Amino acid sequence: MVEACICTIGDEILIGQIVDTNSAFISRELNKLGIKVSSIVSIGDNFKEIVNTLEILTEKYPVVITTGGLGPTKDDITKNALLKLTGTDEMCIDNEQLGVIIDICSRRGIELSDLNRDQAMVPKSCTVLVNRKGTAPGMFFKTFSKNSLLFLLPGVPYEMESLMPNVSELIVSNLKTEQIIHKTIVTFGVAESLLATLLNEWESSLPPQIKLAYLPNPAIGIRLRLSVYGGDKRESVDLINRYSNELYGILGDIIYGESDDTLERVIFKMLINEGKSLSVAESCTGGKISSILTSISGSSGIFKGGAVVYSNESKIAILGLNSEIIEKYGAVSKECAEEMAIGAKRVFNTDYAISATGVAGPNGGTPEKPVGTIWIAVAGDGFVVSKKTIFAGDRERNTIRFSSEALNFLRLTLKTYISIIH
Amino acid sequence: MVEACICTIGDEILIGQIVDTNSAFISRELNKLGIKVSSIVSIGDNFKEIVNTLEILTEKYPVVITTGGLGPTKDDITKNALLKLTGTDEMCIDNEQLGVIIDICSRRGIELSDLNRDQAMVPKSCTVLVNRKGTAPGMFFKTFSKNSLLFLLPGVPYEMESLMPNVSELIVSNLKTEQIIHKTIVTFGVAESLLATLLNEWESSLPPQIKLAYLPNPAIGIRLRLSVYGGDKRESVDLINRYSNELYGILGDIIYGESDDTLERVIFKMLINEGKSLSVAESCTGGKISSILTSISGSSGIFKGGAVVYSNESKIAILGLNSEIIEKYGAVSKECAEEMAIGAKRVFNTDYAISATGVAGPNGGTPEKPVGTIWIAVAGDGFVVSKKTIFAGDRERNTIRFSSEALNFLRLTLKTYISIIH
Numbered sequence: 001m002v003e004a005c006i007c008t009i010g011d012e013i014l015i016g017q018i019v020d021t022n023s024a025f026i027s028r029e030l031n032k033l034g035i036k037v038s039s040i041v042s043i044g045d046n047f048k049e050i051v052n053t054l055e056i057l058t059e060k061y062p063v064v065i066t067t068g069g070l071g072p073t074k075d076d077i078t079k080n081a082l083l084k085l086t087g088t089d090e091m092c093i094d095n096e097q098l099g100v101i102i103d104i105c106s107r108r109g110i111e112l113s114d115l116n117r118d119q120a121m122v123p124k125s126c127t128v129l130v131n132r133k134g135t136a137p138g139m140f141f142k143t144f145s146k147n148s149l150l151f152l153l154p155g156v157p158y159e160m161e162s163l164m165p166n167v168s169e170l171i172v173s174n175l176k177t178e179q180i181i182h183k184t185i186v187t188f189g190v191a192e193s194l195l196a197t198l199l200n201e202w203e204s205s206l207p208p209q210i211k212l213a214y215l216p217n218p219a220i221g222i223r224l225r226l227s228v229y230g231g232d233k234r235e236s237v238d239l240i241n242r243y244s245n246e247l248y249g250i251l252g253d254i255i256y257g258e259s260d261d262t263l264e265r266v267i268f269k270m271l272i273n274e275g276k277s278l279s280v281a282e283s284c285t286g287g288k289i290s291s292i293l294t295s296i297s298g299s300s301g302i303f304k305g306g307a308v309v310y311s312n313e314s315k316i317a318i319l320g321l322n323s324e325i326i327e328k329y330g331a332v333s334k335e336c337a338e339e340m341a342i343g344a345k346r347v348f349n350t351d352y353a354i355s356a357t358g359v360a361g362p363n364g365g366t367p368e369k370p371v372g373t374i375w376i377a378v379a380g381d382g383f384v385v386s387k388k389t390i391f392a393g394d395r396e397r398n399t400i401r402f403s404s405e406a407l408n409f410l411r412l413t414l415k416t417y418i419s420i421i422h
Numbered sequence: 423m424v425e426a427c428i429c430t431i432g433d434e435i436l437i438g439q440i441v442d443t444n445s446a447f448i449s450r451e452l453n454k455l456g457i458k459v460s461s462i463v464s465i466g467d468n469f470k471e472i473v474n475t476l477e478i479l480t481e482k483y484p485v486v487i488t489t490g491g492l493g494p495t496k497d498d499i500t501k502n503a504l505l506k507l508t509g510t511d512e513m514c515i516d517n518e519q520l521g522v523i524i525d526i527c528s529r530r531g532i533e534l535s536d537l538n539r540d541q542a543m544v545p546k547s548c549t550v551l552v553n554r555k556g557t558a559p560g561m562f563f564k565t566f567s568k569n570s571l572l573f574l575l576p577g578v579p580y581e582m583e584s585l586m587p588n589v590s591e592l593i594v595s596n597l598k599t600e601q602i603i604h605k606t607i608v609t610f611g612v613a614e615s616l617l618a619t620l621l622n623e624w625e626s627s628l629p630p631q632i633k634l635a636y637l638p639n640p641a642i643g644i645r646l647r648l649s650v651y652g653g654d655k656r657e658s659v660d661l662i663n664r665y666s667n668e669l670y671g672i673l674g675d676i677i678y679g680e681s682d683d684t685l686e687r688v689i690f691k692m693l694i695n696e697g698k699s700l701s702v703a704e705s706c707t708g709g710k711i712s713s714i715l716t717s718i719s720g721s722s723g724i725f726k727g728g729a730v731v732y733s734n735e736s737k738i739a740i741l742g743l744n745s746e747i748i749e750k751y752g753a754v755s756k757e758c759a760e761e762m763a764i765g766a767k768r769v770f771n772t773d774y775a776i777s778a779t780g781v782a783g784p785n786g787g788t789p790e791k792p793v794g795t796i797w798i799a800v801a802g803d804g805f806v807v808s809k810k811t812i813f814a815g816d817r818e819r820n821t822i823r824f825s826s827e828a829l830n831f832l833r834l835t836l837k838t839y840i841s842i843i844h
Contacts, residue, residue, distance in 0.1 A: 012637045014459045015604075016449030017645065020442060023464070027438030037436045038471075040464035042445070045635075049460075071636070072615045107814070113619050133814075135615070156638075158819055182437075193494045193527075193557070197535045213467075214493070215434045216578075223439065280709075280730070286716025287702075287709035290730040294708025297784055297817055305736035307729060308702070308712040314727035314770050318740065348736050362719055392529070392555075395719055397580055 001229060002175055003038040004030050005061040007053060009069035009078055010155060011044045022067045022153075022160050029164045033171060034179040035063060036229075045069060050081040058148035063171060068155030070136035072115045078152065082123055086144060091121045094128045097137040104135060126152075129166045134159040140170055149174055181228045181236040183244050186257045188221030188408045195222055195254075202250055209236075210243060218393075218400050220262055221408075256411060263407035264292050270414050271302045271352075274421075279348030280306035281319055281340040281355040283331065284374065288403045289356060304348045309340065319343030332357050332369050334377075334386050341379035341386075352414070353379045356406045360398045374402045378413040385413055423651060424597055425460040426452050427483040429475060431491035431500055432577060433466045444489045444575075444582050451586045455593060456601040457485060458651075467491060472503035480570035485593060490577030492558035494537045500574065504545055508566060513543045516550045519559040526557060548574075551588045556581040562592055571596055603650045603658040605666050608679045610643030610830045617644055617676075624672055631658075632665060640815075640822050641714075642684055643830075678833060685829035686714050692836050693724045693774075696843075701770030702728035703741055703762040703777040705753065706796065710825045711778060726770045731762065741765030754779050754791050756799075756808050763801035763808075774836070775801045778828045782820045796824045800835040807835055 006026050012018040020042060027037045038061070043049050050069065057064045069078030083091065098120035105112045119135040122128055129138030129151075136154040144150040151167050153160045187195065192214055196203075203212055209231065215223040226244060228236040248255055257266050271278055280290050280303075290306035293299055309315040312326050321339050329335040340355035358374030365371035372393060377386035387409050391401050428448050434440040442464060449459045460483070465471050472491065479486045491500030505513065520542035527534045541557040544550055551560030551573075558576040566572040573589050575582045609617065614636055618625075625634055631653060637645040648666060650658040670677055679688050693700055702725075704711045712728035715721055731737040734748050743761050751757040762777035780796030787793035794815060799808035809831050813823050 011635055013446070014449055014462065015453055015647075016446035016451075016459075017606075017637050017647070018639070019446045020462075024435070024438035024441045027436055029438075031437055037438075038466070040436065040442075040462075042462035044460070072618060108613060110613060110616055113615060115618055116615050158816055184439075191530060191532065193535060193538050194532050196494060196537055213433055215439050217440070225437075225439070279736075285713075286721075286725075287712030287728055287730065290709030291707075291713045294730070294732065295818065295821070299708075300732055303708075304733045305729070305731050305740065306709055307727070307740070308709065308716070309727050310716065310722055311726045311770075314701075317769055317771070318727065318729070347739055348733075349739070394580060396717065399717070 001180070002035045002062050004035050004063035004065065005057050006037060006040045007057060007064065007066045008040070008042045008155070009045065009050060009066055010042075013042045013068070014044050021157055022155065025157070025161055026065055026067070026164065029168060030063070030171075031180060031182070033168055035171070036180065045077060047077050047081055050078055051084055054081065054085060054150070058145040058150055061148060062175060063149050063151075065151045065153060065167065067153045067160050070119075070152065070154050072119055072135060079121070079123070082126075082139070082141075082152065086123055086125050086141065090124045092124050094120050094122050094130070094137055096130045097122075097128060097135075100130060100132055101135045127170075129153075129163045131159050131163060133162045138163040138166070140167075142174065179230070179233055179236070181233070181240055183226045183240045184215075184259050185224045185226075185244055185247050185251075185255055186221055186259075186261050187224065187251060187254045188256055188263065188404070190222070190254050192216050192222055195224075198250060199224075199247075202246060206243060207239070210239065218397060219404050221256070221404070253412065253415070256408070263404060263411055264296060267293075267407060267411055267414065268296055268299065268302055270411070270418065274418060276302070276351035277304050278302055279304050279344045279350040279353045281309060281344035281353060282306065282406075283309055283315070283340070283357040284360045285356050285358075285399055285403050285406070286310065286360075288399050289354065289406055292403055292407065304350050307344055307347070315340065319347060330369070332359055332373060332375055334375055334388065337375035337377035337386050338379070338384045341377040342384055345379045351380065352410070354406055354410045355379075356402055358398075358402055360395045360402065362395060372398055374398075374405060376406045376409045378410050380413075380417055383417070423602075424457045424484050426457050426485035426487065427479050428459060428462045429479060429486065429488045430462070430464045430577070431467065431472060431488055432464075435464045435490070436466050443579055444577065447579070447583055448487055448489070448586065451590060452485070452593075453602060453604070455590055457593070458602065467499060469499050469503055472500055473506055476503065476507060476572070480567040480572055483570060484597060485571050485573075487573045487575060487589065489575045489582050492541075492574065492576050494541055494557060501543070501545070504548075504561070504563075504574065508545055508547050508563065510545045510547045512546045514546050516542050516544050516552070516559055518552045519544075519550060519557075522552060522554055523557045549592075551575075551585045553581050553585060555584045560585040560588070562589075564596065601652070601655055601658070603655070603662055605648045605662045606637075606681050607646045607648075607666055607669050607673075607677055608643055608681075608683050609646065609673060609676045610678055610685065610826070612644070612676050614638050614644055617646075620672065621646075621669075624668060628665065629661070632661065640819060641826050643678070643826070675834065675837070678830070685826060685833055686718055689715075689829060689833055689836065690718055690721065690724055692833070692840065696840060698724070698773035699726050700724055701726050701766045701772040701775045703731060703766035703775060704728065704828075705731055705737070705762070705779040706782045707778050707780075707821055707825050707828070708732065708782075710821050711776065711828055714825055714829065726772050729766055729769070737762065741769060752791070754781055754795060754797055756797055756810065759797035759799040759808050760801070760806045763799040764806055767801045773802065774832070776828055776832045777801075778824055780820075780824055782817045782824065784817060794820055796820075796827060798828045798831045800832050802835075802839055805839070
């Protein structure tokens, strides 16, 4: 199996001012080609270290991909390191990239500076991967070392991402790769250790060529990833399908999807199939539930709107809540959550509405309603259902889990009511 | 200067299903101690690789911190690797951690399983860092290698974060560390290359011991970080203050804060000082602006609520917009943005309101209003101001930049109007 190494360059990563999201993206893309990322290394904007590291990595790995270190400002020195490594003393202007740079500057109303122009300078021995989203070109060195294909990509995520199709194409045309078959099953609502206990017996029955991994994520739930490396492709697919089918039998409704499915995507599929619309009323989640739902392109066909009713007055003014309900039961209560859902359904004129009201923390908790308490309700035609959960986390984590919990409750409710209708 | 290496363990990072946010957090904490992270390495859940990598890293770096590889499920093998490396053949139960595990299981209503109990097993030679937020204990090996302090931390971010104060304390009491002085100035609204041009002359005047870095972030803007390593502390602080003061003179209103300041925090400070309240009306940003504003603990004192008016009907129903305005000018227009802000100010009964309406993409663009177009308005007592900007990005990026642009416009507007009032 072909192994690869990703090397991110930039002091900003080492001092912790930037989180490296590029490596995860590149890993997923390489995985699709049957290339295994064996290591990810982050180094600083240091000439010697870049030279040394690239020398070592290109000796060891058949594919090396760097990101970062190509920006217009003075802290970027990767190109000079490359120049030293390749032994090519000459740089040349790439006219296609220069065209993009001129275009970007003119669209932004910026005068073309020398710094901008220099971005189009590349070592002569490389193949340029023209960056149409930004000013720094990607570079491919086929003959950098006899052992390795070397790619240099810009550090800005969406620029790097736009170049990955070229990278994949160049790898496939230059290397013989072996396959990996993954299948990922996505679950929500059961903790990792309980899931492990539920699956203990089944896991022991897995043949040795199948590997199972638990991938917990507070927003998505726990993904169960089955992997088979190498072997006959058809047999591997059959094997992985057989065992994933068994998972459905064991876990039932805990499973909500596969691969890149998220709660919001699954909900949208259900609503689109039924031709139904949705609205949101949220308090403690502060817009997060609406924000998650609208992250899906095309969501305007389903999602009509949301009310972020942070204050009690806004719950009354926007959603028409009865002030007596808030006085009698408090804003974090079954009654308030249900009235919020009913109110949102009415004012946004939708088929379904979901509401969430709770205590995200760090302040506002009481012995009866501690930090982490969330009431969720779903209203539909002629019904409203609600649920309380208590989480233990900080404000940020609680907001994420509250939102996911609300979406999961909506998923399960929709499933039940849609099955009753049909 | 003491150097450190962070090693993240877990296949989930190498196959790209998890983004490593831990390293950035740990780097920032080590930085505060004057420790420089020289390298970050990610490896898989592979016994041999863990053993080899830890052997190499603890030879090379005075401080090595690992995260991950300590979960309850079968893909975690770090502890066994440690057992092999330390040569200690014995594991023992840590009773304090076991107590936490029992407590967590009972609070979650889960029966204590063997998997849970095993989490409290640790090599005898380590100092346990009791994890009160989760089941996997942290571990500290002082005598693991003669060159290095080795820390093993759990991979779940908020569990790891809760143990970092202990880690810092143990490092300080075991090592002599040298200082780094950083000062970060935060800017918004000017592209990196233009900023570099503006600062070119000033940058050339910097003494050699000061390093300047540009750290762009679509949500926050561009942070300018000045650093001085080593030297006399007082002199370094004086030097860095002198040069950062010069930056204020050159950049003026482009600068909105320092260190960890964000647009939302700066806005909250201004509003709290004035005793004023805020509401939001947003369309294309889908709840993101409200979500950012409510990420601040205590925001309920200022932020009264937000309307996510995704459909035209909801703009009319919730904010009371005149349907003729939408028909005549379209939902993405100066007129609609201004009416939205005025409507939000009225229905939420706040001193100020901000609105955003635009085309996030990938669909919905027209030649006059291409994808990336955003109209923003701010309404206050007796005034409403608005602004159009066009960005070039994908849906996710546009949503982030729209939101930040809106907050920055609010910041500048507040600054102007508050200065008029006083």
